[in-house]
Amino acid sequence: xxxxxxxxxxxxxxxxxxxxxxxxxxxxxxxxxxxxxxxxxxxxxxxxxxxxxxxxxxxxxxxxxxxxxxxxxxxxxxxxxxxxxxxxxxxxxxxxxxxxxxxxxxxxxxxxxxxxxxxxxxxxxxxxxxxxxxxxxxxxxxxxxxxxxxxxxxxxxxxxxxxxxxxxxxxxxxxxxxxxxxxxxxxxxxxxxxxxxxxxxxxxxxxxxxxxxxxxxxxxxxxxxxxxxxxxxxxxxxxxxxxxxxxxxxxxxxxxxxxxxxxxxxxxxxxxxxxxxxxxxxxxxxxxxxxxxxxxxxxxxxxxxxxxxxxxxxxxxxxxxxxxxxxxxxxxxxxxxxxxxxxxxxxxxxxxxxxxxxxxxxxxxxxxxxxxxxxxxxxxxxxxxxxxxxxxxxxxxxxxxxxxxxxxxxxxxxx
Numbered sequence: 001x002x003x004x005x006x007x008x009x010x011x012x013x014x015x016x017x018x019x020x021x022x023x024x025x026x027x028x029x030x031x032x033x034x035x036x037x038x039x040x041x042x043x044x045x046x047x048x049x050x051x052x053x054x055x056x057x058x059x060x061x062x063x064x065x066x067x068x069x070x071x072x073x074x075x076x077x078x079x080x081x082x083x084x085x086x087x088x089x090x091x092x093x094x095x096x097x098x099x100x101x102x103x104x105x106x107x108x109x110x111x112x113x114x115x116x117x118x119x120x121x122x123x124x125x126x127x128x129x130x131x132x133x134x135x136x137x138x139x140x141x142x143x144x145x146x147x148x149x150x151x152x153x154x155x156x157x158x159x160x161x162x163x164x165x166x167x168x169x170x171x172x173x174x175x176x177x178x179x180x181x182x183x184x185x186x187x188x189x190x191x192x193x194x195x196x197x198x199x200x201x202x203x204x205x206x207x208x209x210x211x212x213x214x215x216x217x218x219x220x221x222x223x224x225x226x227x228x229x230x231x232x233x234x235x236x237x238x239x240x241x242x243x244x245x246x247x248x249x250x251x252x253x254x255x256x257x258x259x260x261x262x263x264x265x266x267x268x269x270x271x272x273x274x275x276x277x278x279x280x281x282x283x284x285x286x287x288x289x290x291x292x293x294x295x296x297x298x299x300x301x302x303x304x305x306x307x308x309x310x311x312x313x314x315x316x317x318x319x320x321x322x323x324x325x326x327x328x329x330x331x332x333x334x335x336x337x338x339x340x341x342x343x344x345x346x347x348x349x350x351x352x353x354x355x356x357x358x359x360x361x362x363x364x365x366x367x368x369x370x371x372x373x374x375x376x377x378x379x380x381x382x383x384x385x386x387x388x389x390x391x392x393x394x395x396x397x398x399x400x401x402x403x404x405x406x407x408x409x410x411x412x413x414x415x
Contacts, residue, residue, distance in 0.1 A: 024178035027185040028134065030080040031127035034188065037072045038124035040065055041116045066109070069116050070196055083189055085197040108198065115195035119188070126184035133177035140170025245273035297327050297354065301334050305352060308338050313351040322361050322413040329391050330354065330363055333409050336384050337365045345369025345405060356413065363409040371403035 018024065044061050077083040088108050143166045248270040252263065292300035298316040305312035321327065334352055341347050347369035355362050375381040381397065388395045388409055399405035 019174045019178050021178075024181065026080065027178065027181040028130055030076070031123060031130050031181050031184045031188065033076050033080060033127075034073075034120065034123040035127045035131075037069065037076060038120040040069065042121050042124065045117065045121060066112055066116065069120075070112055073115070073120070073192060073196060077189065077192055081185065081189060083192065085192060088198050111195040115191060119191040119195065123184060123188045123191075126180070126187075130177055130181045130184065133173050133180065137170045137173030137177055140166040141174055143167055143170065245270060248273055292327060292331050293324070296321050297330055300331050301352065301354065304331075304335050304338055308350065309342055310347060311349045312338070313349070315351075315353045315355075317355045319356060322356065322411070326361060326391060326411050326413055329387055329393065329411060330361060330409075332387055333363055333384060334365065336387075337407055340373070340381070341365075341367045341369060341405075344373070345371075345403075347403075359413045361411040361413050363411070364406065365409075366404060366406040368404050370401075371399045371405050372401045373397055373399035373405050373407075 040061075047057070074085050074087075077085060143163045248266055252266045252270055255263075255266070296318070298318060301316060302314060305314045322330070334354070338350065338352075341350055345367050347367035350365065350367040353362075353364040373381060375385055375397070385395050388411065391411055393409060393411040395410075396408045397405075398407075
């Protein structure tokens with residue numbers, strides 16, 4: 001009959017945590033290996049306790065030995081516990097003139113001091129107790145064997161009754177010692193992770209800064225790429241289309257003796273060329289208008305407001321220009337918002353306010369339309385929210401049914 005699930009799990013758990021299991025010997029080896037590594041720190045502490053005036057000498061000795069002791073502790077934890085403690089990055093090596101003072105001032109150095117002077121001796125003491133527990137447990141558990149091996153004349157009277165307690169004590173020690181070793185190993189692992197490695201809070205802060213910087217670089221690169229595409233289209237394809245339209249216009253004006261069918265073809269080609277120029281101009285303006293780079297956000301937004309099919313009250317207050325990436329996002333916000341108002345709001349007038357206060361650029365767009373703007377409704381507001389979020393900006397939409405609609409966007413200028 002198959003063993004029930006709970007009994008099977010209990011059996012496997014007991015076998016995995018038995019005194020002869022790999023778990024027990026691995027923890028024992030880990031704490032026992034801490035004894036020789038802690039000898040320098042224990043000698044330094046003993047030297048200090050013998051005379052408190054030796055404190056500075058002790059600290060200087062541990063400071064010199066700290067890199068070696070940290071390396072040995074990392075190696076011990078990695079080889080016996082599989083614990084990988086990352087190294088603390090430094091700009092210069094410790095023996096470099098510019099590498100000593102930063103290490104003395106760094107809190108990581110004092111955390112490592114705490115480990116080598118406090119945790120390491122305590123772990124070594126625990127390791128000595130574990131080794132003693134194994135030895136005493138084995139000696140007591142096998143006491144009958146030791147007495148049995150003696151000649152019969154040398155055996156004490158009543159020895160079978162006297163050594164029963166020793167055997168029980170030995171078995172208890174053999175069962176308890178692996179758990180004591182596991183407790184000490186857990187304490188050692190946690191303390192080493194906190195004290196020997198980098199500060200997790202500062203490491204996360206550094207990684208966030210690196211990611212923010214990388215994202216800013218990516219946004220700048222994307223903005224530069226849009227500018228390059230805009231220049232290529234403006235100076236290349238658009239100029240060719242303008243030249244084509246001019247040639248077709250000249251042909252239509254000078255070739256008056258052509259058949260009506262040929263003149264119709266030229267007229268159609270001329271009209272198509274002008275429409276292509278207009279579409280390409282709109283495309284270039286949507287990518288990155290040249291006026292935005294040349295004259296700034298005020299002139300670029302003024303051009304958008306002038307092309308709107310309804311009156312736009314524009315107010316721009318920019319004491320200084322924001323970063324190019326922020327300018328591009330602000331231009332896109334105003335352009336997309338006015339396009340949405342023209343398509344969906346059925347508004348007769350609109351207002352746009354752009355203000356910069358310190359490191360915050362605020363854009364407020366309001367209209368007297370029917371309201372009901374919803375980012376989930378496919379009105380372009382979802383893409384607007386993503387574009388604003390790409391620079392850590394925020395967007396608030398107040399658009400009750402019946403209107404009016406007010407969209408407020410805040411963009412940080414410190415990219």
